[in-house]
Amino acid sequence: MTMHFTVTCVAAALTIFAIQSSKAAEPSPLKISVFDFELDDRSAGGGIIGQDAIDTENLKLSTEEARNMLAASGRYSIVDTGSVASEVNSAGGIQRCNGCDGPLAKKLGSDQSMVGVITRVNRTEYTLQILVRDTQTGAVISNHFTGLRMGANYAWPRGVKWLMNNEILAQRAQ
Numbered sequence: 781m782t783m784h785f786t787v788t789c790v791a792a793a794l795t796i797f798a799i800q801s802s803k804a805a806e807p808s809p810l811k812i813s814v815f816d817f818e819l820d821d822r823s824a825g826g827g828i829i830g831q832d833a834i835d836t837e838n839l840k841l842s843t844e845e846a847r848n849m850l851a852a853s854g855r856y857s858i859v860d861t862g863s864v865a866s867e868v869n870s871a872g873g874i875q876r877c878n879g880c881d882g883p884l885a886k887k888l889g890s891d892q893s894m895v896g897v898i899t900r901v902n903r904t905e906y907t908l909q910i911l912v913r914d915t916q917t918g919a920v921i922s923n924h925f926t927g928l929r930m931g932a933n934y935a936w937p938r939g940v941k942w943l944m945n946n947e948i949l950a951q952r953a954q
Contacts, residue, residue: 809857810892812850812912813885815874816861817843817896817940823903838933839898845937846896846910849944859890879918886915898936905929908939910948922948 817839819831850856861868864884871877874895885893892912899907906929912922924947928939 807855809855811859811890812856812892812894813859813861813881813888813890813915814843814847814850814894815868815881815884815896816840816865817846817898817936818874820875820897820899823900825903826900835933838936841937842896842898842940845940846894846944849941849949850894853949855949859885859888861885861888864888879913882913882915882918885913890915892921896940898939900933904932906933906936906939908936908943910940910943912948922951924948 819835819839821829821831847858851858861884864887867884868874868877868880871880874881875897881893881895891914893915894910894912896908896910899909901907907925907927909923909925911920911924913919914921924943926939926943926947928935928942
């Protein structure tokens with residue numbers, strides 16, 4: 781009876797040790813600041829027709845898609861960028877601030893920053909670029925682009941999902 785009890789105790793201890801060891805081996809999630817995605821309207825009407833409420837909503841949905849996918853991967857912890865939004869805006873936006881995302885994300889305690897720019901070619905064609913930067917060095921870790929077409933602004937979140945699945949999240953999983 782005591783031999784069986786001893787074997788059971790040893791087995792239980794080894795199981796607990798194995799669970800703790802596997803948890804210890806898992807890297808902690810990287811802190812990433814995902815800045816609000818922006819629109820670069822280079823279409824013929826870009827200088828005449830400004831960004832409208834539908835564009836703004838689809839940019840918001842695109843940013844949320846990226847944040848949600850990063851968080852769901854378990855590899856990232858999302859850091860709120862709201863407290864530095866005025867600094868981005870005063871610099872002319874993420875597209876014109878000369879890499880301000882890295883230092884601002886570092887200020888927020890992030891390991892990495894992410895920015896996204898959707899370029900409208902015309903009303904049914906767009907391109908998407910998502911750039912990830914190391915906040916300590918300022919080095920670009922990932923710079924992915926897609927020229928997805930046909931879908932106008934309602935397709936922007938779908939383009940983000942494609943690029944996240946096929947490039948950004950796939951890159952680190954390998």
